Amino acid sequence: MTAAPAVAAAGRRRPGGLAWLVLRQHRGTVLTASAVLLVAVAQLVFLRLAMVSVIDGMDLRQACAPTGLDCVRSWSGADRFIAGYGDALHYNGLLVEILPALIAAFTAGPLIARELESGTCKLAWTQSVTPLRWLAAKLALPLTASLAGAGLLSAVYTWTWSVVPPALLPGRQWYQSFDMIGVVPVAGAVLGTGVGALAGVLVRRTLPAMAVALAGYPTLTGALARMRPYLLGADTATSAGMPALTGDDSWRFERGMTGNGGARIPEPDCGVGVSPEKCLAQHHADQWYLDYHPASHLWPLQWIEGGLLAALGVLAGWAALRLVRRLQP
Numbered sequence: 001m002t003a004a005p006a007v008a009a010a011g012r013r014r015p016g017g018l019a020w021l022v023l024r025q026h027r028g029t030v031l032t033a034s035a036v037l038l039v040a041v042a043q044l045v046f047l048r049l050a051m052v053s054v055i056d057g058m059d060l061r062q063a064c065a066p067t068g069l070d071c072v073r074s075w076s077g078a079d080r081f082i083a084g085y086g087d088a089l090h091y092n093g094l095l096v097e098i099l100p101a102l103i104a105a106f107t108a109g110p111l112i113a114r115e116l117e118s119g120t121c122k123l124a125w126t127q128s129v130t131p132l133r134w135l136a137a138k139l140a141l142p143l144t145a146s147l148a149g150a151g152l153l154s155a156v157y158t159w160t161w162s163v164v165p166p167a168l169l170p171g172r173q174w175y176q177s178f179d180m181i182g183v184v185p186v187a188g189a190v191l192g193t194g195v196g197a198l199a200g201v202l203v204r205r206t207l208p209a210m211a212v213a214l215a216g217y218p219t220l221t222g223a224l225a226r227m228r229p230y231l232l233g234a235d236t237a238t239s240a241g242m243p244a245l246t247g248d249d250s251w252r253f254e255r256g257m258t259g260n261g262g263a264r265i266p267e268p269d270c271g272v273g274v275s276p277e278k279c280l281a282q283h284h285a286d287q288w289y290l291d292y293h294p295a296s297h298l299w300p301l302q303w304i305e306g307g308l309l310a311a312l313g314v315l316a317g318w319a320a321l322r323l324v325r326r327l328q329p
Contacts, residue, residue, distance in 0.1 A: 009053050019280075021186040029106070029110070030141075030145065033145070033149065034149075035137060037149050037152065037153060039093060040092070040153060041096070041152060041153065041156050043092075043315050044087060044092055044143065044156045044159075044160045045156065045160070046087055047085065047089065047092070047160055048159065048163055050085065051085050051089075051160075051164060052163055052164055053079075054081060054085070054163070055163065055164070055165070055168075079169070081147045081168065082168075082169060084167045084227055085113050085164075086164075086172065089160065089164070089169070089172065090161070090172065092157055093157060093161070093177055093181075094180075094182035095153075096150075096153055096154055096180045096185050097179045097180050097185065098156050098183075099146075099149070099150055099153065099185060099188075099189065099190030099192075100146070100150065100185060100189045100191060100192035100217065100221075101192060101213075101214060101217045101218065101257065102192075102216065103142060103146045103150075103189055103192035103193060103196065104191075104192035104193070104195045104196040104213040104216070104217045105196065105210040105213050105214050106196065107139070107142045107192065107193050107195075107196025107197055107200065107211065107213070108141065108195075108196035108197070108199040108200040108209040108210050108213035109200065109206045109207065109210035109213070110168060110205070110206065110210050111138055111141070111142060111196070112135070112138055112196070112197060112200030112201060112208045112209070112211075113199075113200040113202065113203055113204055113205055113206045113208075113209035115138075116200065116201070116204040117204055118327055119204055122309070128129070130325075131324045131325060132321060132324060132325050134324075135201070135320065135321060135324045136321070138197075139193060139197055139317060139320075140163075142196070143187035143190070143193045146189035146190075146192065146193055147186065147189055147190070150185050150186045150188070150189035151189075153185070154180075154181065154182065154183075154186055155183040157180060158182055159182065161177060161180070161181055168251045173249060173251070174249065174251075174298045175251035175298075178228070178298075178301070178302075179221070179225070181302075182276070182298070182299065182302040183302050183303060183306035183308070184243065184291045184302055184305055184306050184309065186306070187305070187306035187307070187308075187309035187310040187313070188221065188309055190309065190310045190313035190314070191217065191220065191221070191309045191310070191312050191313035191316070192213075192217055192313070193313060193317065194312065194313035194314060194315065194316030194317035194320070195207075195213055195216050195217050195220070195313070195316050197316065197317050197320035197321075198216075198316045198317070198319050198320040198323075199212040199213040199216060200213075200320070201320045201323045201324050203322065204323045211281040220312060221309070224305060224308060224309065228301065229253045229254070231252075231293070231305060231308075232297055232300050232301050232304060234253070234254075234257060234291045234292060234293050234294070234297075235250075235291070235292055235293070235294060236289055236290065236291050236292075237289070237290045237292070238287050238289050238290075239287065239288050240256070240277075240280075240287060240288070240292070241276050241277075242255070242279075242288050243255055243286065243289075243290040249294075249295045250293060250294045251291045251292055251293040251294075251297075252290055252291075252292040253291060253292065253293070254266055254267075254290070254291040255267060255288065255289070255291075256268060257279075257280060257283055257285035257287070257288055257289070258285060258286065258287055258288075258289050259284060259285045259286065260284070260285075260286055263285055265285060268283050268285075276288065277286055282299055
């Protein structure tokens with residue numbers, strides 16, 4: 001007679017464990033973030049459909065191809081397209097770009113430092129839960145949620161961004177949208193989680209930990225961005241005349257001269273009104289060079305930088321786990 005009620009009670013038993021407790025503690029934040037994510041994805045899909053309608057309706061794919069016409073000058077509706085769809089695309093990209101920094105701030109402050117500051121974590125530590133296990137459970141939520149959210153948002157944004165011919169949106173070339181597309185935002189979410197965990201364990205105060213995470217994340221990504229041109233071997237073109245730094249869809253990042261011995265003179269000071277030929281003579285050089293990455297380098301660069309970001313995130317998380325072990329009461 002008692003077996004059936006016992007089985008029914010077991011079937012109704014709620015999930016348990018420390019990770020489930022963390023999810024319940026922050027369910028409001030999770031639900032809000034999920035709603036914002038769904039709205040962002042929905043309006044990106046709508047934005048793509050609207051842009052495709054205009055681009056196909058005006059037959060702009062060929063006209064705005066890298067080898068086609070200068071469609072910004074030749075198409076009378078280019079200004080309206082850029083002001084409307086271009087700005088909307090850009091602001092969506094900014095959301096994708098800053099998402100890992102927001103993840104870092106949330107992980108550092110509300111998730112970790114708040115409990116260390118208030119001392120509520122000690123209750124778990126006195127119930128056979130070690131600080132190491134406590135932090136691992138705390139990180140499981142932001143890492144899982146950030147990978148899923150950043151992955152979805154980045155994939156949909158990249159899908160939307162890719163429909164626009166590069167020539168139609170000046171300032172939105174692949175190298176100018178690098179941090180908004182592909183795997184970099186997803187790897188940035190891993191870094192944000194790791195940086196946030198390390199900041200929370202080190203600072204142990206909510207607002208200061210958030211400030212440290214918000215400062216630390218862009219410091220690391222900014223350093224990698226400065227290294228980006230050199231993560232993959234660039235192509236080099238030489239010419240007798242000074243090459244332009246803009247033109248096709250390649251990323252032209254360094255220009256200069258080469259001397260007779262092959263020594264490079266990056267961005268030489270030629271003076272006002274001096275022709276490229278006279279500038280070569282002034283510096284005893286024989287030709288100009290241009291280092292650039294073609295558009296085909298986008299995905300190799302993405303995977304290299306994404307791997308570095310993820311590795312830094314894992315390293316920061318490992319450091320946080322090492323430090324929290326010392327907090328064993």
